[in-house]
Amino acid sequence: MQQLEMLEKPTRLSCNICKETKPEDCFSFDASAGKRGRAHRCKECEKARLRAFYLKNKEAILEKGRKTYRNSIKPQAKAKVRQAMEKGLLTRQPCEICEAAEAEGHHDDYAKPLAVRWLCRMHHKQWHAEFGEAPNACTVRHWTPTKERML
Numbered sequence: 001m002q003q004l005e006m007l008e009k010p011t012r013l014s015c016n017i018c019k020e021t022k023p024e025d026c027f028s029f030d031a032s033a034g035k036r037g038r039a040h041r042c043k044e045c046e047k048a049r050l051r052a053f054y055l056k057n058k059e060a061i062l063e064k065g066r067k068t069y070r071n072s073i074k075p076q077a078k079a080k081v082r083q084a085m086e087k088g089l090l091t092r093q094p095c096e097i098c099e100a101a102e103a104e105g106h107h108d109d110y111a112k113p114l115a116v117r118w119l120c121r122m123h124h125k126q127w128h129a130e131f132g133e134a135p136n137a138c139t140v141r142h143w144t145p146t147k148e149r150m151l
């Protein structure tokens with residue numbers, strides 16, 4: 001009975017952020033709020049704050065990821081392959097599985113930029129579906145190719 005009485009007269013609290021007075025339910029429990037027992041900002045304002053925080057951080061996390069990628073050896077390995085092909089040190093080969101002429105250079109290990117295998121789009125996709133990303137894709141390193149690597 002006592003519980004019912006409590007439900008019949010809901011307490012209304014004001015929110016510090018939107019300045020609205022809302023039923024107690026609209027505020028989450030907060031032991032640090034003393035006698036009030038509920039947070040000083042309503043759930044909606046709390047949600048908005050978290051969303052803003054998330055969006056801000058998402059951008060920062062994405063940017064960090066982009067930076068890591070630019071500094072990682074994977075794009076560097078790809079660039080080295082391109083350069084070696086331009087210099088005639090590396091020639092495009094047909095797919096080593098099906099011998100299709102349109103093959104892509106694939107690295108078993110990005111730390112060995114010129115150790116390239118040639119796979120057509122389909123077999124290349126298949127390789128990564130089976131083995132995932134090749135080792136060292138995310139390794140951040142500024143290496144200079146040694147002579148034997150260039151050869």
Ligand SMILES: [Zn+2]
Nearest residue numbers: 015018042045
């Ligand atoms: Zn509010």
Ligand SMILES: [Zn+2]
Nearest residue numbers: 095098120123
């Ligand atoms: Zn193939």
Ligand SMILES: [Zn+2]
Nearest residue numbers: 105106107124
């Ligand atoms: Zn690959």
